[in-house]
Amino acid sequence: MGYRPQEYDHLVVGAGAMGTSIAYNLSHDSGRTLVLDRFYENHPFGSSHGRTRILRTAYAEGSAFVPLVLLARRLWKRLGQSVGREIFRPTGVLLAGPEGTPALDRAATSATSYGLPHERLEYDRARRRFPFFRFDPGDSALWDPGGGVLFPVRAIHAFHERARDRGVVFRWNSPVHRWSSRGDGPIRVSTSKRDYLAGSVVFSAGAWLPTLVPELRLPLTVEQQSVFWFRARDRRRPVYRDMPAFVWYRSGDDYFYGTPDVGEGVKIGGSQGQLLRRLGRPPASSPRELQSIRRFARERLPGISLKPVRRTRCLYTNTPDKNFIVDRHPDFPNVLIVSACSGHGFKFASAIGELVAQAVTREAIPSLLAPFRLSPDRGDP
Ligand SMILES: Cc1cc2nc3c(=O)[nH]c(=O)nc-3n(C[C@H](O)[C@H](O)[C@H](O)COP(=O)(O)OP(=O)(O)OC[C@H]3O[C@@H](n4cnc5c(N)ncnc54)[C@H](O)[C@@H]3O)c2cc1C
Structure with a gap:
């Protein structure tokens, strides 16, 4: 058919709070980035819609979340200043x-x-x-x-708009059905409309994540x-x-x-x-x-x-411990899994986006994400 898959450096599956933040942060990199979502911006079927979220700094779920939330709050304020809109009150x-x-x-x-x-x-x-x-x-x-209220519609729109202005491509109504990879070569990601090849893939698909990586039997x-x-x-x-x-x-x-x-x-x-x-x-x-x-x-x-x-x-x-899962796929180091919900993830999206983008473009997973790794010796924040 003469049909060739489109090629990207980075591909993000899922454009909720996490995926749009990751895409925005990847847009600082020189590579080409594609974001696929099964629905449309700010749709009401996942976890990130609605007008408000709480940002707490005194953190009952564990002290290890505190440095992450402090970084996140700083980044939310910076995002608000850069787009001239109130994102954190x-x-x-x-x-x-x-x-x-x-x-x-x-x-x-x-x-x-x-x-x-x-x-x-x-x-x-x-x-x-x-x-x-x-x-x-x-x-x-x-x-x-030090806590307050975040405005998710504005936050996600700011990530989306800024990423798009820097060349990130968003494709809505594009559910990913399959993906495959041979070793550490490019990853083939398929929707019903077309195939894509990417050097790295981030799965930030919220409640749908287990359907994309069933082999990992994630405890979600x-x-x-x-x-x-x-x-x-x-x-x-x-x-x-x-x-x-x-x-x-x-x-x-x-x-x-x-x-x-x-x-x-x-x-x-x-x-x-x-x-x-x-x-x-x-x-x-x-x-x-x-x-x-x-x-x-x-x-x-x-x-x-x-x-x-x-x-x-x-x-x-x-997750059973209400913690997050952010790690590389154990068999495919250029595939990252991001599940940061357990009902309290939104506030961290600005920080998780920045840190996951670093993990994609550099070798190591940043230390602030260490408590969320899949390994059995994972620390409990
Ligand atoms: C009622 C409620 C209140 C909350 N309150 C707070 C709060 O006060 N403070 C706080 O910090 N957190 C709060 N949270 C948690 C927070 O909202 C979530 O942690 C966060 O929104 C998760 O974002 P996400 O990007 O991981 O998931 P989602 O927003 O669900 O995004 C996943 C995206 O992946 C897409 N997708 C799925 N499968 C595919 C596929 N196969 N192909 C392509 N795309 C796909 C989906 O369409 C979706 O857009 C709350 C959550 C809820 C539900």
Whole structure:
């Protein structure tokens, strides 16, 4: 047929938060980069859509995340300055829960070990300082003033636009079905429309990642999460615009979280989702999800109306330890696997993009990514 595959130096599969950030960072390199996505920019079927994400710096999931989040925050601010749009808003983050909640102690320990500004607040001080919330006697809080809110649509658009301006090619509606490689030669990547050859490939395909590398039997499970938006009951006093982002722990590591009203109401979600056995048509939100979020809102955010004004669904791709997986394919060193979700990956996308691009264009995996390697001796952040 005289048909020749198109050739690129780097190919990124998946254009969510991770893939667009990786592409943006690869665009600083002189090579030719192609990005393929099965849907379109900012589609609502994966993990990166929606108007807000929380960036915490006091990190309950482990102190090793702290240097990564500090790098990420610096890069988000720089990205915002370079495109002249607000991508990070420093609202601070309030972590709250019953006194003795292990996650609060772990977050405080991580902040102390890196000398981050933070404050422990007992019941009386917490309720005076944060009147948006209702605290019970026996509740405790940790104030993380370095945290805030990220704006994903703007962030992803900035990565996409900047990468495209520097020559990165994006092809939407292009699901990758197959790939193959012989040793460390070029990798052949196939969509239903055409084949491509690339010197390196990054798989940043979110919940679909296991379908692209089934041989690795990655320990990933996919959970569908529902998120709801609520308005203030008294619309003349939109106090919830000035509140911080929050994470409210219940028992164990179970929590509810939310972001301030940035124009469409207060966003509230929870840690309990529906496990998905197959990807495809998303199941409807379970009524129990809305009930439990309303119960939380009634107890803790007394000023909001309990009728949601908007809802959406989104996927968590979880590892058993809620850590990330970022590493080279064990059999193909020029293939990188990037799974940075477990429900808390967005904030790191700016840093992971920069570090993965370094891993693609240089030999070694940067040390900040070491805790996320596939090897059995992987450190637990
Ligand atoms: C409800 C919710 C709330 C969250 N809140 C926070 C928060 O407050 N703070 C925080 O830090 N993180 C948060 N997260 C997590 C964060 O959003 C994710 O970690 C992050 O968005 C993951 O990005 P990704 O690029 O890995 O995945 P995705 O955004 O899912 O991107 C993967 C892309 O790959 C494409 N793709 C898949 N298969 C193929 C294929 N075969 N060929 C081509 N393309 C393919 C998909 O179309 C998709 O665009 C939240 C997540 C959810 C769901």
